[in-house]
Amino acid sequence: MDVKTYSAPTKLEALMRMRQELGQEAVVLSERRVQPSGIQKAFKRPQFEIVAAIEQQREANEAKLEVQSRLDQLEAELREAVAMVRARRQAPDAESGQPSHPMASALAELGIDPELAVGFLDKIPSDETELNQLERLKALVADFVPIVEGLPQSRLVALIGPNGSGKTTTLAKLAAEASLTQGKRIGLVSLDGYRLGAIEQLRSYAEILGAQFGIAYDADEAAETLETMSDCDQIFIDAPGIALREEDRLTGLVQTLDAVSAENWLVLSADADSHSLIQAAKRYERFRPVRIIATKTDQAARLGPLVSLFAEHRTPLGPLGTGDRVPDDLKIVGPSAFAQMAIASLALRR
Template sequence: MKMKKYTADTMPEAMKLIRKELGEEAVILSSKAVYSKGFLGLFKKKSIEVLAGMDSMESPAPILEKPTIQQVQENPNSIAIKKELEDLKQMVKSIGRQKPNRTYPDELEALIHHLKEQELAEELITSISDELFVHMKKNEDHISIEMQQKLAKDYLKSQLETFPFGGISYNKKYINVLGPTGVGKTTTIAKMAARAVLEKKKKVGFITTDTYRIAAIEQLKTYAGLLQAPIEIVYNEQDLQQAMQKFEALDVVFIDTAGRNYKEVKFVEDLQELIDLKENTETFLVLSSTSKQRDMEVIIEQFKEFPIEKFIFTKVDETNSIGSIINLMVKYKKGLAYYTDGQEVPEDIMGTSLDELLNLFFKGDSL
């Protein structure tokens, strides 16, 4: 086997050198990080040292050459080795497609660590880190933590500023609240309704389609009683139309949809058949900030046919990381209506702005 050692700043750069000299059939035998003094000894510079090789049996044999007895006997082993080399080759190609693991100055470590702890998306962390690094180079390799936070906030603001922020607009009568079971949807609706009554002096009513959980109906009835608001339970589209007629004189009507496992397509389709309010409806999707981001993405994908304008994130007080809020807003281009941080009605709900979200993300002076 032909072997050679390569040194480069990143693994993708090393891959380019290896492919150029050894071709696509090359395999990685080992790799490690090596460090050397940077400019004036201020920073350690990280490089990647890779040992690569190319098996000679991958070279094509002359067409007219007849195989020897020894070659025929080795054939089974050759097949196994070739398969292993093919697997390694695919691994090399996969590594080449990955984004480089850039090395940044120690001065940026605290902020980068915070971004990772908040579970911000890797591509956002990389973009922010690159911005900070460029700024350092333009300003004699020094940047205060305050400036780091400012630049990081400015970058995130540029990604989020086109999305709507804030709670109910009160431009539409029906507030359609979607969400899976267990996210605190009914309590969140009660908080929204209580604010509409106490702060905006609105006459409100409730419609619930959650006929699967008796506890949820009783919970909403309790809140409706406290707010002296009417409530209707609907089982089908006809019931819904009748409820809307009864509530014609009200200012705002909150629709509590059934809390189901919306990973099941059938439940989403059932909901689509029941709820078809496009002209005079604001639609919010409630998600729990304690859920895994991948699980939330599955829910969002299932609701993609609904005209969701903004997210509502619950249980912010029960998690140490809120990067998924930003990640999902950026990925799905949706705004943020509220986040909730407790069970008290109506206190523990925040109609947030972009600046408030970023302040929450960076937690003030925690860095």
């Protein structure tokens, strides 16, 4: 196996060097941050080191070990959730004094909206084992939450959403994936003229990716900027977060994105409560988003509020943000995997 090492100030730059030399079939064997030693500490920056090789066929036993490890992890998560349900099984109903449905407390722990929880409980027999009840709940969540797997494929994609939802970081992840994995020529456009830090952050990402970069403040400037990116395969627009009272700015943003025919993806933070998520989704309905990207799932103590969102808003859920690392922490999940994440958060709440 031809193993090579690549060093650069950032992980993205190291990945780009790896892809340029080894191509799309390269596989990362290890990665680490290397601190300079001795006198070099005074003038040399830390380097990100990647060891890579051309991907070859995995040994069968290695694949089996990986699968078994994941199964063991899921089983442990499920056992913890079962233990939590068992501990609450005999909790009496506050009004009647009689034992409530054994899953009622579990749904409350998850942060599921009460009305939605009642609908779930009606479909879960109260006399089944805890394990069967959790499996039924997992199936109900998987069927209830609309999910469309995949990343944006349209040429012009805009990320919209409230302040602090993680739009700029998510855009960087999408752009890095399109550039490094799919080999696309990328353009990045900022419409956020109010936050200079966000503009400079996006400009830095563009430089690292070798992407074209532009700034626009209205529909006319956006159209002119996009004309300069005619040779780009895909363009990502970073839209500003807009305060509740700034209705004029929100209307102007709708007009700008409509004028350039952008495909809008709504970015929401999974660590918000269900009321905030529902209100944000309703506010951005006028943009006709095609997907919802849920960020900060690693920070959310429970995913019930995100599940509850879809009782009011049926725009499909897309990829999940699972951390701040670019481009690693962007996860595509199917209905079953998302439901498993939601149920596993029962154990985290204990």
